[in-house]
Every structure is written in structure tokens, then in C-alpha cells.
Amino acid sequence: MTLHAASREALDFAGNRLDEVLGDAGSDPSAVGEELLSVVDLLTGESGLRRAVSDGSTDPEARKRLVDSLLRDKISGPALTVLQTVVGSRWSNPRELLDGVEYLGRTALLVGAEKADKLDTVEDELFRFARILVNRPELERVLGDRSASAEAKRGLVRQLVADKVDPISKVLLEQVVLRPGGRSVAESVDGLVEMAAARRDRAVARVTSATELTAEQRERLAAQLGRVYDRPIALHVALDPELGAGLVVRVGDEVIDGSAAGRLDAVRRQLAG
Structure with missing residues (x-):
């Protein structure tokens, strides 16, 4: 993920808020991660909303109120707190805000795996899925096809992994297939492997x-x-x-x-x- 200076500062600030939220007793990091990634899906499909919440020329409080009015009854308080921090900051452009929310969602899911003592399992499952794609280029092409619908890609991932992987791995794989970030799907999954390893400085x-x-x-x-x-x-x-x-x-x-x-x-x- 490549970010300009303003976006890096905004992501650092939002990351600190995420740490605070996930550190609260009773918080469910995996649920927060899934909610943040659902917002990524929303913003991906709504370009006008994406521009509105990332417009640094408008009042930050107005951007927070917009997010609050749209999402208060749809996501949890912890996830909403993180999103209000995101939209209250200055981002270099709408795409980088979207990338930032995605990164926060993936991070929260990995924190959830860590708290459940299954980070090694998730890391290994992601690695093995990436190796499947490397060894089956026809599958990589299908999952990387930009003309295919999101539901078709989700359905294929669910068919491939079924109940063979942890639910956190499944959510991460579905999401990275939908937004590989300009890389091959295998490379993007490998990026998740590196994120998981980095949580323990490996x-x-x-x-x-x-x-x-x-x-x-x-x-x-x-x-x-x-x-x-x-x-x-x-x-x-x-x-x-x-x-x-x-x-x-x-x-x-x-x-x-x-x-x-x-x-x-x-x-x-x-x-x-």
C-alpha cells in the first residue's frame, strides 16, 4: 500500500484509535474487522459518498455526522468510532482513504486471530491458498478477472475453502479477492501473510x-x-x-x-x- 504523507499521518492516527478500541474489555476485534471491510465494500460502490467523506476542504465534524447518520444503526460503536476518526482526518485522495479503512479492517481481523491464539493457523492457511493460486494460474485468472461480479468471486472462494479454513481466513480471502490492490491475487494474499507475521515482528x-x-x-x-x-x-x-x-x-x-x-x-x- 502506497500512501502520500497526509494519508500516512491519517492512517497512523486511525491505527492508534483502532488499538484503543480493540484494547477495551469486551471488544470483538474480528467483528470490528468485518464491519470495517463491509464499509470498504460500501465506499467502493458509492463513489459520491467516498468523495464526500474524504473531502479535506469540508468541515471534519460534518463528515463525521454524515458517517454517523448513515452507519450508526448498521455497525457497532467501536467500528463507528474508528470510522469517525478516519473521516475526521485529512487524506490525500479518496482512494487512499479507502485503502486505509481496508488496512484497518484487515488489521482488526488479525488482532482477533491473535487474541484467539490462532494467528499461526490463519497465517499458514493464507500462505497455502496463495500457493494454490501460484500453482493453478487458470484459477488466478478467474479470481483476478475484473469483469466478474463480486458475488461470483465470493462464491468461488467459499467453494474452494468450504469449511477447511478458519472463519477469519475466509473473510480475509474473500475481501482480498475483491480488492487485490493492483497486484495479482496471489501476491495480495502473500501481503496478508506478511501482515500476520509482522504482528510478531517476524x-x-x-x-x-x-x-x-x-x-x-x-x-x-x-x-x-x-x-x-x-x-x-x-x-x-x-x-x-x-x-x-x-x-x-x-x-x-x-x-x-x-x-x-x-x-x-x-x-x-x-x-x-
Whole structure:
């Protein structure tokens, strides 16, 4: 997500308010997250309303009253409090306000997973869904088709995951398919994986292995990568027998290719050059 200076400041302010709201006893972070994402759907479909709530030339209190009048009976008090903070701030443009609300909604859902002690589960389920898309480009094309209706995409995601994933994972996947943010759906889901890992100050290592790794091998690899990158590592492993042997490790934009296939490719490039 790329934001201009004013929008970054507005998001920081709204993020602090979200932390306060979710820290209150009795708050339901997952419910707040779903409500915020429902507002993203509303603003996506209503361009006039989106412009009205993000117009920095108007009175901030008037923008808050507008949101209050439209949503008071439709969303909870905690979610409304966060939205009033959002619209009361100055954003660089309507799109960045929309991106900001989306980010807050996703964050609240991940906080909900964290409080329920299932953040690892959600992170892993998101990672595995992204790998499915990488390995099935035809499915990626269908989910990324801008001409397809929102309901058709939601229906396909629900069909794919059924009851196999946590409800929080399902909500996040449905929402990211509807708004991939200018990236492929797989890349956007990977962005959610990174958001989940960042909640515990971890970097994500995407490992592709020719064979299943034992628990000891995973621990040793995570420890080695942690020393290299000087921070804890969230290790996610996918199998690909076509590698022949070894591993391919991706951390951010860096790729460490220790696979047999990678070495053969390197030899071919040398011979061709």
C-alpha cells in the first residue's frame, strides 16, 4: 500500500484509535474487522459518498455526522468510532482513504486471530491458498478477472475453502479477492501473510522444498535464516518434487536457490552465455 504523507499521518492516527478500541474489555476485534471491510465494500460502490467523506476542504465534524447518520444503526460503536476518526482526518485522495479503512479492517481481523491464539493457523492457511493460486494460474485468472461480479468471486472462494479454513481466513480471502490492490491475487494474499507475521515482528520465508522437511529441519532452517536477517522468521514450506532436491527460499525480494533444478538452470545459462 502506497500512501502520500497526509494519508500516512491519517492512517497512523486511525491505527492508534483502532488499538484503543480493540484494547477495551469486551471488544470483538474480528467483528470490528468485518464491519470495517463491509464499509470498504460500501465506499467502493458509492463513489459520491467516498468523495464526500474524504473531502479535506469540508468541515471534519460534518463528515463525521454524515458517517454517523448513515452507519450508526448498521455497525457497532467501536467500528463507528474508528470510522469517525478516519473521516475526521485529512487524506490525500479518496482512494487512499479507502485503502486505509481496508488496512484497518484487515488489521482488526488479525488482532482477533491473535487474541484467539490462532494467528499461526490463519497465517499458514493464507500462505497455502496463495500457493494454490501460484500453482493453478487458470484459477488466478478467474479470481483476478475484473469483469466478474463480486458475488461470483465470493462464491468461488467459499467453494474452494468450504469449511477447511478458519472463519477469519475466509473473510480475509474473500475481501482480498475483491480488492487485490493492483497486484495479482496471489501476491495480495502473500501481503496478508506478511501482515500476520509482522504482528510478531517476524519476516516471512517462503520455502519450496523437493521433499517434506522434518520439524528439526524446519527449526534449524528458521534459526539460520533468523541469524542472516537478524529477526525472527515465519517459515512457510510448500512441496515441489520437480525441484529434484534441495530448497528455494524467498525472503522479501531475495531468493536463495539451493535446488538441483536451480543449479541446472544456472549451468544452462552459463553454457548459453
